Amino acid sequence: xxxxxxxxxxxxxxxxxxxxxxxxxxxxxxxxxxxxxxxxxxxxxxxxxxxxxxxxxxxxxxxxxxxxxxxxxxxxxxxxxxxxxxxxxxxxxxxxxxxxxxxxxxxxxxxxxxxxxxxxxxxxxxxxxxxxxxxxxxxxxxxxxxxxxxxxxxxxxxxxxxxxxxxxxxxxxxxxxxxxxxxxxxxxxxxxxxxxxxxxxxxxxxxxxxxxxxxxxxxxxxxxxxxxxxxxxxxxxxxxxxxxxxxxxxxxxxxxxxxxxxxxxxxxxxxxxxxxxxxxxxxxxxxxxxxxxxxxxxxxxxxxxxxxxxxxxxxxxxxxxxxxxxxxxxxxxxxxxx
Amino acid sequence: xxxxxxxxxxxxxxxxxxxxxxxxxxxxxxxxxxxxxxxxxxxxxxxxxxxxxxxxxxxxxxxxxxxxxxxxxxxxxxxxxxxxxxxxxxxxxxxxxxxxxxxxxxxxxxxxxxxxxxxxxxxxxxxxxxxxxxxxxxxxxxxxxxxxxxxxxxxxxxxxxxxxxxxxxxxxxxxxxxxxxxxxxxxxxxxxxxxxxxxxxxxxxxxxxxxxxxxxxxxxxxxxxxxxxxxxxxxxxxxxxxx
Ligand SMILES: Nc1ncnc2c1ncn2[C@@H]1O[C@H](COP(=O)(O)OP(=O)(O)O)[C@@H](O)[C@H]1O
Ligand SMILES: [Mg+2]
Numbered sequence: 001x002x003x004x005x006x007x008x009x010x011x012x013x014x015x016x017x018x019x020x021x022x023x024x025x026x027x028x029x030x031x032x033x034x035x036x037x038x039x040x041x042x043x044x045x046x047x048x049x050x051x052x053x054x055x056x057x058x059x060x061x062x063x064x065x066x067x068x069x070x071x072x073x074x075x076x077x078x079x080x081x082x083x084x085x086x087x088x089x090x091x092x093x094x095x096x097x098x099x100x101x102x103x104x105x106x107x108x109x110x111x112x113x114x115x116x117x118x119x120x121x122x123x124x125x126x127x128x129x130x131x132x133x134x135x136x137x138x139x140x141x142x143x144x145x146x147x148x149x150x151x152x153x154x155x156x157x158x159x160x161x162x163x164x165x166x167x168x169x170x171x172x173x174x175x176x177x178x179x180x181x182x183x184x185x186x187x188x189x190x191x192x193x194x195x196x197x198x199x200x201x202x203x204x205x206x207x208x209x210x211x212x213x214x215x216x217x218x219x220x221x222x223x224x225x226x227x228x229x230x231x232x233x234x235x236x237x238x239x240x241x242x243x244x245x246x247x248x249x250x251x252x253x254x255x256x257x258x259x260x261x262x263x264x265x266x267x268x269x270x271x272x273x274x275x276x277x278x279x280x281x282x283x284x285x286x287x288x289x290x291x292x293x294x295x296x297x298x299x300x301x302x303x304x305x306x307x308x309x310x311x312x313x314x315x316x317x318x319x320x321x322x323x324x325x326x327x328x329x330x331x332x333x334x335x336x337x338x
Numbered sequence: 339x340x341x342x343x344x345x346x347x348x349x350x351x352x353x354x355x356x357x358x359x360x361x362x363x364x365x366x367x368x369x370x371x372x373x374x375x376x377x378x379x380x381x382x383x384x385x386x387x388x389x390x391x392x393x394x395x396x397x398x399x400x401x402x403x404x405x406x407x408x409x410x411x412x413x414x415x416x417x418x419x420x421x422x423x424x425x426x427x428x429x430x431x432x433x434x435x436x437x438x439x440x441x442x443x444x445x446x447x448x449x450x451x452x453x454x455x456x457x458x459x460x461x462x463x464x465x466x467x468x469x470x471x472x473x474x475x476x477x478x479x480x481x482x483x484x485x486x487x488x489x490x491x492x493x494x495x496x497x498x499x500x501x502x503x504x505x506x507x508x509x510x511x512x513x514x515x516x517x518x519x520x521x522x523x524x525x526x527x528x529x530x531x532x533x534x535x536x537x538x539x540x541x542x543x544x545x546x547x548x549x550x551x552x553x554x555x556x557x558x559x560x561x562x563x564x565x566x567x568x569x570x571x572x573x574x575x576x577x578x579x580x581x
Contacts, residue, residue, distance in 0.1 A: 242391055243428035247442035247494060248418030257441060261432050 042308060049309050052300045056123035064095055066113045069105050079103050081117065128310075131296025132317055138213055138292060139279045139321075145218035146278065147271075150225020155255075157230045168226065175223035180216070181284055187216040188288035213285040213292075221278050228270045232263035265336045272329035276322045283318075293317055339498055339529050340365040340388060345397035347383055347553075357383045358394065359553040365498070365531060370524040372540040372561075373533045375550035376576055381533045384550070385500050388531065389420045402497055418446050421491030425503040427483045429475035435462070435486050436471040439493045447494065454493070461489040465519050481512030485519055492523075499523065501532040537581060541565060549573045 037044075067085035070092055078099050082092045097103065101120040111117060125133075156168040175183070188209060196206035236259050244254035286295030297314040301307045340363070347358035357380050365371050373381050386392040387399060390406050390413055399406050406416055430438050439458035443449045449457075462468040465485040467478075475483055484504055491499060501520065505513040517539050524530055524543045534540060540547055541561045548558040549570070557570045565581075568574045 237428075239424060239426055239428040240430065243422075243424065243430070244442075245414075246389055246391060246417055246420075246422040247490070248414045248416075248446040249442060250414055253445050257445065258430055262430075265432075 037308065044309065045306050046309055048304055048306050049313055052126040052128040052304075052310070052313075054123060054129065055126045056121065058119045058121050060116045061097055061101060061118040061120055063111045063113055063115045063117045065093055066111065069107055069109045069111060069117075071107055072103050072105065079118070081105065083111075127291075127296045127300050128293070128313065128317070131291055131293040132321075134210070134291060134296075135279070135282050135293040136321065138210060138217065138282050138285060138290065139275075141214045142217035142221060142278055142282070143275050145214065146221035146225050146275075149218060149222030150229050153222060153226035154229025154233065157226055158233060172223045172226055175220055180220050180281055181287070183220060184213070184216045184284055184288055187212045191215075192288075209289045213282070213288060213290045217278055217282060217285075220281070221274060224274050225271065228267050228274065229263070231270075232267035233259055235266055236262045261336075265333065268329055268333045268336070272326050275325055275329075279321050279325065280318060339367045339369075339402060340531070341398075341400040342384075342388070343398040343400075345384070345387060345394045345399060347380075347387060347392060347394050357553050358387070361397075361550075361553070361555055363548065363555065365529060367529055368527045369545045370528075370530045370532070370543050371546050371548060372544035373531065373548045373550055374535070374537075374540060374576070375556075379550045380553040381550050382502050383553075385422075385502050385531060385533055388498075388500055389417050389422055391422075414446070418442075418494050419497045421494060421496035421499040423484070423487050423491055423499065423501045423504045425506050427475070427480070427487045427507070429483055429487055429490070431475050434472050434474055435467070435478070438475065438486060439490050442490070443493050458489070458493055461492050462486075464492075464522075465489045466515070479512060480508045481515045484508065484512075484516045488516070488519055488523075498529045498531065501530065501534070503533050503535065505534065505536055535580065537565075549576065551576070 063083075065083045065085040066087075067083045069081060070084050071080075071082040073080045073082070077096070079097045079101055080094050081097065081103060082094045085093045095117075097118050098120060100122065101118045103118045105111060105117045153168045153171060156164040157172070159165050159168075192207070192209065192212045199206055240258050240262065241254055244258040245251070249257070282292055283294035285292050286298065291299070293314060297310050301310050304310065342361060342363045345358050345361045346356070349355040349357055361380075361384055363371075363384075373384070375381050383392055387394045388401065388406075390399075394407055397407070401416060402419055404411050404416055406413060429435075430441070433441060436455065436458055439461060440451065440454035443454040443457065444451060459468060459471065462471055465488060467482050467485055470478060470482065470486075475486065478486065484507075488499075488504070504520070505516050508516065513536065517536060520530070520532070520539070521543055532540075532544075544561050546558060547561050547564045549556050549564065549568075549572075551572050557564065557568065557573045564573065565577065568577060
């Protein structure tokens with residue numbers, strides 16, 4: 001499409017035919033997968049997946065006393081059961097059951113301590129939803145920090161000050177030259193170990209692994225963002241800086257008002273790609289005991305054995321996240337069309 | 339107004355080049371000075387040394403009573419007093435025409451946006467494109483863009499205007515409108531240093547004509563002296579080629 005018009009025009013039939021080819025290819029691939037899955041006698045149990053998003057269950061409530069139930073009273077804040085307890089002669093003792101509970105005893109029932117006297121229904125977010133949330137939180141923090149780090153490093157990379165420039169180059173080269181997984185291990189087992197030990201010496205609690213994860217991702221992404229920022233700034237024509245300076249603006253005024261706004265629009269597409277990578281890379285944080293989406297899926301698979309459904313779901317959730325991010329960036333791009 | 343004394347400029351990349359060789363020049367207040375010369379003779383380099391877009395390696399360049407090669411000189415304040423117009427316009431593409439004119443007065447001179455807007459509108463009026471104040475530069479023709487660029491420089495109330503081949507990137511039919519604006523400026527007594535190949539303009543507007551070749555000033559004088567009675571062979575050769 002980008003070089004449209006340089007070759008002879010195609011007939012409408014050409015486009016229709018290839019569109020059909022695409023759809024057929026897609027259906028065929030799906031069909032093949034379906035056939036393969038069907039022929040290994042796997043029991044598809046999609047109905048088991050929702051419970052990993054939202055879990056509803058009942059729990060037993062047991063009696064704290066031995067004695068006789070004297071009264072079951074329903075109040076707005078829950079059900080109150082009063083007992084004539086053996087070890088509290090002459091007075092009534094009571095238990096308050098929280099909302100959503102249902103008493104299983106009537107007045108004059110004899111109970112022993114530990115008997116089930118009520119059931120309480122509850123529902124809470126399932127492990128997949130919790131994992132998804134952790135992934136969103138980790139990625140968001142890492143993206144924001146990564147932009148900050150990348151912007152500063154990118155500017156340092158272009159600075160005339162050798163300390164700043166070499167510092168930026170060193171950081172970028174080290175980070176880009178080692179695998180993210182190794183960096184995550186370093187953050188967790190080396191930095192985390194040392195920092196937590198030091199904090200422990202002064203009597204402070206350690207830092208949650210999640211924050212080491214955020215740091216690992218932010219520092220990793222920052223190096224790539226720095227290179228994107230640098231390329232973006234360098235892509236702005238030199239004459240722009242000269243024009244701004246010739247009007248008496250300082251270097252930093254020209255940078256903020258003239259160069260960066262123009263660079264911003266050009267770096268949005270590669271930035272989007274970088275942040276999509278970051279969301280996907282957050283799946284590595286499972287190795288440092290951060291229960292993000294991938295780790296959560298693994299745990300769910302271990303307990304349910306419905307691995308195909310759950311891994312499909314997992315992939316789909318990542319797809320939704322990355323797709324939303326790229327929609328957001330496209331929106332920004334349209335807004336910053338100048 | 340501008341006094342360059344024994345200015346030398348070297349370039350080291352891609353190879354050593356002595357771009358300005360002991361150039362001395364004085365521009366009086368209110369004077370319109372036109373620099374001509376073959377391509378690569380150092381005209382742009384010299385002009386850019388006058389507001390330190392290029393840092394001259396030796397000599398002195400006094401602008402408005404300050405030696406701009408002095409390390410202590412406040413170059414931003416000085417540049418605010420020296421307007422520059424580029425061959426390739428260099429308008430800010432992410433800002434509207436009006437914002438192009440108001441940004442620097444607001445950020446550098448600290449003018450209120452009302453003041454800056456009024457000044458900008460009167461300048462756009464003057465260069466004849468007030469009705470385009472809300473559009474972006476890429477929606478303008480080359481001639482219009484260059485007139486906006488002149489207005490942008492004028493918005494800072496400069497003492498001197500430097501023009502580096504302001505019409506060289508324009509289609510022929512647009513050259514006139516830009517030269518008209520410059521002619522008006524010269525008539526109003528603006529101090530101007532103009533690098534150009536428009537000999538008609540030079541003949542008509544220049545108080546003094548300077549011919550540069552190979553990094554040095556070869557000859558200077560009134561337009562009549564140069565056009566009718568050039569002394570130097572290189573000047574004669576250049577004029578015969580261009581006229
Ligand atoms: N930034 C630069 N780096 C290296 N050489 C340059 C630079 N700018 C100009 N030159 C060289 O200096 C000489 C004079 O250039 P310039 O002043 O642009 O000439 P003119 O404007 O008269 O055509 C040319 O040989 C040019 O190649
Ligand atoms: Mg030139």
